[in-house]
Amino acid sequence: MLQGGGPPDTSAYYRIAYAWAAVLYAGYSIILWTRARRLRRRLAARTRTAGS
Amino acid sequence: MTTRALPDDADAASPASMGAASRPLFDWLFGVAVLAMVAAFVRAVYFTPIEALQGAAQKIYYVHVSAALSAYLALGIVALMSIVYLWLRDERADRLAESAGEVALVFLTAVLTTGPLWGKPIWGTWWTWDARLTLTLFLWFLTAGYLVLRGAVDDPSMRARYSAVIGILAALLIPFIHLSVYLFNTLHPKPILLKPDKPSMPNEMVVTFVGFFIACALLCVALIRARYRYGVARDVVRAMDAAEEGGE
Numbered sequence: 001m002l003q004g005g006g007p008p009d010t011s012a013y014y015r016i017a018y019a020w021a022a023v024l025y026a027g028y029s030i031i032l033w034t035r036a037r038r039l040r041r042r043l044a045a046r047t048r049t050a051g052s
Numbered sequence: 053m054t055t056r057a058l059p060d061d062a063d064a065a066s067p068a069s070m071g072a073a074s075r076p077l078f079d080w081l082f083g084v085a086v087l088a089m090v091a092a093f094v095r096a097v098y099f100t101p102i103e104a105l106q107g108a109a110q111k112i113y114y115v116h117v118s119a120a121l122s123a124y125l126a127l128g129i130v131a132l133m134s135i136v137y138l139w140l141r142d143e144r145a146d147r148l149a150e151s152a153g154e155v156a157l158v159f160l161t162a163v164l165t166t167g168p169l170w171g172k173p174i175w176g177t178w179w180t181w182d183a184r185l186t187l188t189l190f191l192w193f194l195t196a197g198y199l200v201l202r203g204a205v206d207d208p209s210m211r212a213r214y215s216a217v218i219g220i221l222a223a224l225l226i227p228f229i230h231l232s233v234y235l236f237n238t239l240h241p242k243p244i245l246l247k248p249d250k251p252s253m254p255n256e257m258v259v260t261f262v263g264f265f266i267a268c269a270l271l272c273v274a275l276i277r278a279r280y281r282y283g284v285a286r287d288v289v290r291a292m293d294a295a296e297e298g299g300e
């Protein structure tokens with residue numbers, strides 16, 4: 001791990017951690033957006049049914 | 053005691069409640085939070101020095117601790133809104149507690165997964181049954197249990213009451229988690245910033261951390277806000293379903 005007396009090369013762990021955090025936050029946002037879109041479609045369908 | 057509803061929720065088909073339900077999920081605050089997160093990631097990755105002893109893995113600190121503090125913020129909202137609900141029986145407080153609970157679980161998941169990614173190169177192990185790690189895992193289970201309970205109880209006022217009690221109890225774990233490194237002989241490092249003395253890291257790293265925390269807290273609030281809006285729309289649909297069933 002040590003490279004010529006410098007700090008150990010632990011960059012792979014931090015890259016995975018940052019990528020994973022980004023995936024987690026983006027993933028939850030997308031899931032929330034998908035759930036809301038499904039709900040809005042239901043709401044729109046209901047409004048159309050109530051209007052006709 | 054009856055549950056007090058939002059005035060615009062009183063009539064599910066009213067223009068006010070339909071308007072509330074069709075508001076965009078993600079607004080300017082979410083945009084600002086995303087930009088802040090991108091800036092925080094770029095600063096941490098490209099413009100913050102690598103620590104001499106731990107190497108690049110030390111940078112996990114910014115994402116890990118910011119996620120932990122954001123989870124505490126969300127769980128604090130859960131506890132506060134749970135108290136408000138038990139006091140006023142206001143549906144809005146229950147809905148906000150639910151939203152914050154879901155977002156807290158996301159941030160707690162980030163904490164529990166980025167921690168081992170730091171632990172492996174530094175401690176030589178992914179996980180240890182250290183007091184802080186174990187208590188944080190308990191908090192994750194309590195938060196997950198809080199959300200499972202919400203899905204399992206049909207009656208809205210009973211659901212809100214039971215989950216409010218669990219929400220308050222879950223948040224009571226936070227001070228113990230913070231103090232666990234002082235109360236027990238743990239492997240987990242002691243606080244570097246959240247302590248009475250001066251921070252034990254250079255100013256450059258402190259600035260990166262503060263920026264990361266602000267971005268993470270903004271994202272946390274923006275997600276809670278979006279989840280709350282989703283909750284409003286869901287409750288309007290549920291009320292319409294109930295009205296339709298009642299009319300048949």
